[in-house]
Every structure is written in C-alpha cells, then in structure tokens.
Amino acid sequence: xxxxxxxxxxxxxxxxxxxxxxxxxxxxxxxxxxxxxxxxxxxxxxxxxxxxxxxxxxxxxxxxxxxxxxxxxxxxxxxxxxxxxxxxxxxxxxxxxxxxxxxxxxxxxxxxxxxxxxxxxxxxxxxxxxxxxxxxxxxxxxxxxxxxxxxxxxxxxxxxxxxxxxxxxxxxxxxxxxxxxxxxxxxxxxxxxxxxxxxxxxxxxxxxxxxxxxxxxxxxxxxxxxxxxxxxxxxxxxxxxxxxxxxxxxxxxxxxxxxxxxxxxxxxxxxxxxxxxxxxxxxxxxxxxxxxxxx
Ligand code: UTP
Numbered sequence: 001x002x003x004x005x006x007x008x009x010x011x012x013x014x015x016x017x018x019x020x021x022x023x024x025x026x027x028x029x030x031x032x033x034x035x036x037x038x039x040x041x042x043x044x045x046x047x048x049x050x051x052x053x054x055x056x057x058x059x060x061x062x063x064x065x066x067x068x069x070x071x072x073x074x075x076x077x078x079x080x081x082x083x084x085x086x087x088x089x090x091x092x093x094x095x096x097x098x099x100x101x102x103x104x105x106x107x108x109x110x111x112x113x114x115x116x117x118x119x120x121x122x123x124x125x126x127x128x129x130x131x132x133x134x135x136x137x138x139x140x141x142x143x144x145x146x147x148x149x150x151x152x153x154x155x156x157x158x159x160x161x162x163x164x165x166x167x168x169x170x171x172x173x174x175x176x177x178x179x180x181x182x183x184x185x186x187x188x189x190x191x192x193x194x195x196x197x198x199x200x201x202x203x204x205x206x207x208x209x210x211x212x213x214x215x216x217x218x219x220x221x222x223x224x225x226x227x228x229x230x231x232x233x234x235x236x237x238x239x240x241x242x243x244x245x246x247x248x249x250x251x252x253x254x255x256x257x258x259x260x261x262x263x264x265x266x267x268x269x270x271x272x273x274x275x276x277x278x279x280x281x282x283x284x285x286x287x288x289x290x291x292x293x294x295x
C-alpha cells in the first residue's frame with residue numbers, strides 16, 4: 001500500500017529554544033526566508049505524501065495561518081503588481097492537503113501520534129518532526145519509504161552520532177542487513193553514554209503502521225513522564241520486525257540553538273542569490289576574530 005498520509009507532531013513546547021519559542025512555535029523559526037516546517041512539508045510532498053495532519057497545541061496558530069490562503073496579503077500583492085511574491089505566497093497554501101488536530105496537553109511524542117489515529121485509519125503512515133531539517137539528494141522520507149516498500153514494516157531514520165551526544169536521542173541496537181538498512185533488535189530512549197547499545201540515533205523521520213496505536217493507547221509514561229514513541233516501537237518489536245534506514249544526507253537539528261545556527265550558515269553558503277557575498281563575509285569575520293580575543 002502506498003504511503004500517502006503524514007503526521008507532523010508540532011505540539012511540543014520547544015524549551016531548548018527559549019525565549020524565542022515563548023510566544024511563537026519553533027517550527028516557524030525561519031531558515032533564511034522559510035520557516036522550518038516549510039522545508040519539512042516540501043520533503044514530505046517530494047516523497048509522494050498527499051495529506052498531512054498537524055498535531056498542534058496552544059500557541060501554534062501561526063502554523064495554520066502560514067499554510068492557509070492570506071486574502072489581504074494576496075490582494076495587496078496583486079494591487080502592487082508583485083506577481084512573483086503573489087504566486088510564492090499562493091503556492092504555500094496549495095502545496096498539499098492539510099488537516100489539524102489539537103493535542104490538549106503535551107504528554108509526549110507517543111501521545112501526539114495517538115491523536116492522529118482517526119486521520120490515519122488502517123494505512124501505513126509517515127511521521128516527520130519539524131525541527132530535523134535534512135538536506136539530501138533523495139528526500140530522506142523517500143529513502144525510508146524504499147525500505148518500507150521492500151520489507152513492509154516500521155522504518156526508523158538512523159544517524160551515526162558522536163557517542164558524547166547519544167544521550168540526547170533514542171538509540172538502537174541493530175543488525176546491518178545491507179549498506180543502509182538495519183534490522184532493529186533493541187532500543188533505549190536517551191541512554192546514558194555508557195549504557196548506549198550503539199552510536200546509531202533515531203532521528204525525526206518514521207514510517208509507522210497502524211498497529212502502533214493499540215500499543216500507544218495502553219502505554220504508561222516513560223522517560224521524562226512522557227508517553228514515548230520509542231517505548232511503543234520497542235513493544236512492537238516483540239511482535240514484528242522493525243527496520244532502520246541510515247539515510248544519505250545532512251541532518252540539522254534546528255530545535256537546538258547551535259544546530260539552527262549551523263543550518264542557517266550551511267544554507268546561506270549554498271544560496272545562489274547571495275552570490276558568494278556570504279562566503280566573503282564569513283571569511284572576513286573569521287580573520288578579524290582570529291586577531292580579536294573578544295570575538
Ligand atoms: P521534542 O522532544 O523535541 O520536544 O519533541 P519539544 O518540546 O518540541 O522541544 P524541546 O526539547 O523542549 O526543546 C519532539 C517532537 O514531538 C513533538 C514536538 O513538537 C517535536 O516535533 N511533541 C512533543 C508533540 O507534538 N507533543 C508532545 O507532547 C511532545
């Protein structure tokens with residue numbers, strides 16, 4: 001069965017990015033000129049997704065406004081003859097069919113996914129987290145879907161991370177099946193470095209099957225008092241095979257200040273419109289900084 005639906009859980013509080021996230025969602029932080037979530041929707045659409053459900057919460061209205069038609073703005077752009085901007089703004093509202101559901105309390109990622117049960121029905125579906133921005137030739141989700149279509153099961157995106165960072169992630173123990181594909185044997189959410197079974201971290205892309213819902217429904221809160229998706233997948237593992245895809249591409253953790261900064265610099269260096277100006281600026285600043293102890 002083709003995967004046509006995707007769930008975007010965006011109800012988290014974004015505490016790593018305070019105070020910027022006090023009054024606006026982290027998914028709306030702009031990477032140059034587009035909010036983070038726009039890049040992730042583009043990835044989903046490029047991978048063949050036709051319907052997206054945002055699991056939202058308090059203070060997330062700007063995400064709905066962003067993907068809606070903006071009548072006043074469009075009328076203004078039309079009157080001023082700003083055709084390029086008008087079509088750019090209009091295209092955002094036409095990218096994909098979007099639905100919304102509220103997660104009334106931020107009880108964890110697993111709970112957010114459970115809120116998508118009615119939307120998903122009996123089909124396999126994708127989950128994309130809005131703060132992982134993945135720069136890849138073939139969209140990361142499309143790489144996961146290749147694995148799903150081959151093995152018909154749950155697929156997690158995996159990335160090798162330095163061991164000193166592993167405790168920030170869900171971590172897997174897994175057997176390598178081929179270059180990029182693993183069969184997952186065990187998983188731990190945010191393990192201590194010395195207890196981590198590997199350096200393979202689960203990052204924010206998943207292909208799930210509806211058999212995750214009854215498990216989520218009966219799950220007790222785990223690490224951090226939250227209903228953890230990792231715990232649910234671990235339970236699923238005792239019944240069904242779960243696969244990992246070590247995707248090709250560069251991931252930026254934009255929910256973290258330093259990761260966001262790196263993503264901004266990386267994208268700016270690749271943007272033709274800056275025509276080398278940004279590169280020259282960086283070079284100059286780095287030279288100045290080398291000679292300035294306050295830098
Ligand atoms: P994170 O663990 O990154 O949490 O959630 P967060 O609240 O967004 O950010 P920090 O860590 O406090 O800075 C992973 C994903 O799950 C969603 C978040 O929006 C994010 O996309 N999420 C998390 C929910 O939708 N609901 C929740 O209850 C928790």
